[in-house]
Amino acid sequence: MSTPAYDPFMAAVVEGDPNALYAELRSSTPRLFIERYNAWFFSTFEDVWNLEKERTLSVANGITPTQLLLGAPPNPFMVSQMEPPIHTPFRAALNTLVRPSVAQKMEEAMRAEARALLAPIVDRGGGDLLMDYAGPLASRVGCWLSGLPLADSPYLMRTINQFFHRDPAKPGDTGVGGQAGVELIGYITNFLAQVRAGRHPATGSLGVLLDEQRTDPSITDDHIVFIVMNVQIAASDTVPKGIAATFHRLWSNPGEREKLRAMPHWTLSSFLEAVRIDMPTQMQGRTVTERLEFGDIVLEPGQKTMFMFASANRDEAEFDAPDLYRIDRGNRRTLGFGNGLHRCLGVHVAQVEGKVAIEEAMALLPGYTVDLAASRKHKTEYVKGWSNLVVTIQ
Ligand code: HEM
Incomplete structure (x- = not known):
């Protein structure tokens, strides 16, 4: 089989549905080297799973x-x-905010937020489950985790949406996105000063990092500002896409929706299955730091390795009938949250949040219908998924 024409920035990938192309890559060239990027593209589950754990591949040159x-x-x-x-002490400090027992304790507060956000949607007979429900919910949970003020959650949601702005005429990040990043940095720097002045309590990641800074002078204000930003962005962007994908998949697979109605204990699994089949993060990567023999190829220092999560999560060698949405799939391994040292920090929070968001919506708008004509998708080479998911209820 010949190698299909593939480039992560090509319109068919960014704007269309790249899954058929990914399937061709998996069967023809699962380890594809693209000269102009000096980069290897790995599209199978097994390769991505194993390379994620490879310590000679580094995140220090970036990951996007x-x-x-x-x-x-x-x-x-x-x-x-x-x-x-x-990475080690920062990750250990942040883990205290998101470990399973802590995530579980957030459940009731998340439920209250979810109900409050659903009430006007129910009153109006429908609404946008991304912009009016999953997005605000994730942004508010993001504020609990980052330590940024809840009152600013609408501003943060807007600015983070802009951060991922794309221009079809130009590959990658844009000036609009860069400007949103600069704004966020200024906003968090200013908030940090207010916390230090005693005008706001120090909570979430901001509180944890300020505590660490008292005993470890190597922690700079840049660390605090950018980690708070990292947490708020990571918590705000992917969770709503996973929740919206679940609502869309349940609607377009009525048999699975019936199954969930009959067996609500599959709710978390219905969310994880949507994250698998509609993986929000298309790919992330690393840089090779030492020569590495990997099966039939050799990775040379300086080369990039791109982990094609969206493709790996639909690999037929790992998942039976991978293009089908099945809420009771029950796979033990998933790359929905990555693997290895940099595995998603917020995985336990995301799972509680996804489960709560779906349970509450299924209870309050059980017969919702998706209005596809009014719904929109976020089109980038990096994060993909619904940017608006409009539903009506009878
Ligand atoms: C459905 C929701 C989510 C998805 C699909 C998701 C996905 C991912 C993926 C694929 C990675 C890269 C892992 C790797 O390289 O192995 C990651 C890392 C990360 N995620 Fe998430 N994520 C989600 C929710 C969250 C939440 C709620 C937070 C809030 C704390 C969060 C914070 C992070 C951070 C800070 C990292 C970097 C961790 C590190 O490098 O040590 N994510 N996530």
């Missing part, structure tokens, strides 16, 4: 397609772009 393939600079202050030994 714009950074690794187009040369945008890394950000050494973000936890996602730190290597051990620097």
